[in-house]
Amino acid sequence: MTFIRMALRYIRNEVLVLPTRIIAILFVILLLLLPILTQDMYILRILAIASIFAIFAASWDLLSGFVGQVSFGHALFFGVAAYTTALLNLRLGWSPLITIPIGALAAVLVGLLVGIPCLRLKGPYLGLATLAFPIMLMGIIFVFPGFFGGELGISGITRLASTRLNEYYIAVVLMLVLCFIMWKITDSKIGIIFHAIREDEIAVRASGINTIKYKLLAFCLSGFFAGIAGGLYTHFLRIAGPSMLAVLMSFQAIIWTIFGGIVTIYGAVVGVFILFPTLEILRAAAEYRMLIFALIVLLVLRVMPQGITTFVRDKLERECPRCKVRNAVTRKECRVCFSHMR
Amino acid sequence: MLSDILVYGLMNGAVYAMLAVGFSLIFGAARIINLSHTAFFMLAAYAVFFFGTNLAFHPIIAIPLSIVIVVLIGVFVYYVFMEPIREHETAVLIVTVAVALVFQEAILIIFGGHYRGVSSIVSGYINPMGIRISYQYLLTLGVVSLSLLAVWLVLMKTRLGIAIRSSAQDREVANLMGMNVARIAAATMAISVGLAAVAGVMVAPLYTLEPHMWLNPLVLVLAIVILGGLGSIKGSFIGALILAFIEVTVVFLMPGGAFLKVAIALAIMLAILIIRPEGLFGVYLEGER
Numbered sequence: 038m039t040f041i042r043m044a045l046r047y048i049r050n051e052v053l054v055l056p057t058r059i060i061a062i063l064f065v066i067l068l069l070l071l072p073i074l075t076q077d078m079y080i081l082r083i084l085a086i087a088s089i090f091a092i093f094a095a096s097w098d099l100l101s102g103f104v105g106q107v108s109f110g111h112a113l114f115f116g117v118a119a120y121t122t123a124l125l126n127l128r129l130g131w132s133p134l135i136t137i138p139i140g141a142l143a144a145v146l147v148g149l150l151v152g153i154p155c156l157r158l159k160g161p162y163l164g165l166a167t168l169a170f171p172i173m174l175m176g177i178i179f180v181f182p183g184f185f186g187g188e189l190g191i192s193g194i195t196r197l198a199s200t201r202l203n204e205y206y207i208a209v210v211l212m213l214v215l216c217f218i219m220w221k222i223t224d225s226k227i228g229i230i231f232h233a234i235r236e237d238e239i240a241v242r243a244s245g246i247n248t249i250k251y252k253l254l255a256f257c258l259s260g261f262f263a264g265i266a267g268g269l270y271t272h273f274l275r276i277a278g279p280s281m282l283a284v285l286m287s288f289q290a291i292i293w294t295i296f297g298g299i300v301t302i303y304g305a306v307v308g309v310f311i312l313f314p315t316l317e318i319l320r321a322a323a324e325y326r327m328l329i330f331a332l333i334v335l336l337v338l339r340v341m342p343q344g345i346t347t348f349v350r351d352k353l354e355r356e357c358p359r360c361k362v363r364n365a366v367t368r369k370e371c372r373v374c375f376s377h378m379r
Numbered sequence: 380m381l382s383d384i385l386v387y388g389l390m391n392g393a394v395y396a397m398l399a400v401g402f403s404l405i406f407g408a409a410r411i412i413n414l415s416h417t418a419f420f421m422l423a424a425y426a427v428f429f430f431g432t433n434l435a436f437h438p439i440i441a442i443p444l445s446i447v448i449v450v451l452i453g454v455f456v457y458y459v460f461m462e463p464i465r466e467h468e469t470a471v472l473i474v475t476v477a478v479a480l481v482f483q484e485a486i487l488i489i490f491g492g493h494y495r496g497v498s499s500i501v502s503g504y505i506n507p508m509g510i511r512i513s514y515q516y517l518l519t520l521g522v523v524s525l526s527l528l529a530v531w532l533v534l535m536k537t538r539l540g541i542a543i544r545s546s547a548q549d550r551e552v553a554n555l556m557g558m559n560v561a562r563i564a565a566a567t568m569a570i571s572v573g574l575a576a577v578a579g580v581m582v583a584p585l586y587t588l589e590p591h592m593w594l595n596p597l598v599l600v601l602a603i604v605i606l607g608g609l610g611s612i613k614g615s616f617i618g619a620l621i622l623a624f625i626e627v628t629v630v631f632l633m634p635g636g637a638f639l640k641v642a643i644a645l646a647i648m649l650a651i652l653i654i655r656p657e658g659l660f661g662v663y664l665e666g667e668r
Contacts, residue, residue, distance in 0.1 A: 161412055176642025342467035
């Protein structure tokens with residue numbers, strides 16, 4: 038009883054005071070209750086894939102947005118996990134419950150392998166060096182078509198769950214939980230160090246913090262979350278193909294995250310949930326689909342270069358000049374320190 | 380075999396050098412990673428196809444017309460989409476990707492996804508040491524070398540060149556010295572797109588045209604620029620030759636080389652990068668603001 042009262046008070050004092058938090062809560066509730074409104078297979082499929090990609094995009098944001106280690110080859114983690122999952126499932130017949138975590142661990146290992154040589158590289162050098170890894174792996178996959186399935190990929194993998202509804206709930210709940218964990222990580226002490234490494238790595242090192250450890254940690258964490266997304270995606274589509282390692286796959290994650298707002302985690306989720314369904318709706322436009330999509334991205338970024346969530350947040354909320362707490366834009370005085378807003 | 384490697388390596392190296400130098404220039408002057416760079420290359424090739432084959436213009440009209448139009452598009456894109464949001468580097472990056480996608484899709488809609496070919500400007504070939512070198516190859520090599528020489532002269536000898544190099548070294552100080560950095564960046568964009576366009580119109584008869592032809596060169600150009608050092612023109616040039624020769628050697632000497640050529644070129648780029656994190660001739664961007 039006290040717990041419920043505490044929860045209610047928390048919601049009233051911390052959630053309902055800010056319009057963006059209300060939007061976030063509504064989004065979560067809508068996503069969880071959607072199957073009551075519609076059981077349409079197609080809609081559930083689109084939203085499940087969007088959830089999986091949201092994990093992937095958020096993991097890019099964790100590495101590149103927060104730690105500033107801009108990676109242009111994030112598909113590497115996705116693809117490695119996808120192929121590991123697919124091979125374990127097909128050749129050894131293990132269930133998704135085991136293959137997805139092992140796939141994610143494989144992605145962590147790859148994160149370490151990529152992270153160690155890349156420690157010395159900075160800025161654009163790092164980004165363009167990471168671009169090389171998935172392309173190299175793709176070359177290897179094409180050279181051994183017998184084992185990796187070559188251009189057609191590996192098909193005939195077991196489903197994520199028996200029904201579409203179950204698959205939808207697995208994807209959505211995992212997305213919400215993992216993105217919440219990522220958001221919490223970026224909010225913790227580790228997250229502060231991540232921010233600091235992006236802003237000024239030398240200053241962080243001078244403060245006696247082992248930046249190498251934290252950068253590798255970021256690579257591993259990001260690889261882990263991207264790996265889970267890769268495994269889920271493989272079991273959902275029941276195929277692992279070389280397109281999961283393609284340059285376009287890496288850039289999709291970047292497009293979604295920057296469109297939604299970088300260095301936010303929730304921005305990545307918003308970006309995917311806006312752009313991915315948009316791309317599906319645009320199927321109605323047939324051959325103009327990608328053109329319209331690219332123009333939308335171009336024009337939106339032209340108007341709001343900081344990303345859609347940051348833009349909307351700055352319109353709806355203002356920071357208190359004294360205590361730096363965010364307030365709804367309608368408030369005359371700060372909700373914490375009661376000083377006048379502006 | 381050896382002479383094949385020499386000829387094709389030199390040829391590819393020259394084209395990659397054109398693309399990489401342009402990419403490097405705009406990165407230096409405006410700190411823009413222009414991922415649509417090779418899309419301009421593709422656009423120029425298709426423009427030649429449109430004017431030369433569809434409208435049957437003489438090459439002497441079609442080629443300059445294509446170059447001018449592509450440069451104008453490049454400057455337009457720079458002023459409308461990149462300059463206003465230059466502060467947000469990641470947004471600019473995605474804008475360049477979106478621009479490349481727009482070009483790709485526009486070409487797909489206008490010309491369709493078929494493989495297209497452009498007839499050579501000059502026909503015939505010479506036959507030294509038993510390898511067939513068409514005149515088109517020689518012409519391309521000549522034009523590419525001349526353009527690179529011209530760009531080098533512009534950069535080293537003219538006021539504009541000095542301005543471009545100084546704003547590449549330190550944009551803020553260049554601004555304080557009374558240079559209009561925004562206009563210099565636009566001029567650099569024009570030169571950079573111009574180089575890509577010249578490369579595009581020259582190789583159009585040698586390559587197969589298709590709407591995705593910008594992706595593979597883009598990956599290689601990125602590798603070259605990183606290998607040579609970002610913002611270094613000399614580095615881009617040498618990096619282009621190194622990677623082109625590696626690529627051609629792998630294709631000729633290794634089984635399954637066509638699949639592995641990019642992979643091996645990238646592996647060598649990574650190996651060099653691990654030894655020298657700033658590339659062969661790059662300046663370390665430690666104090667970059």
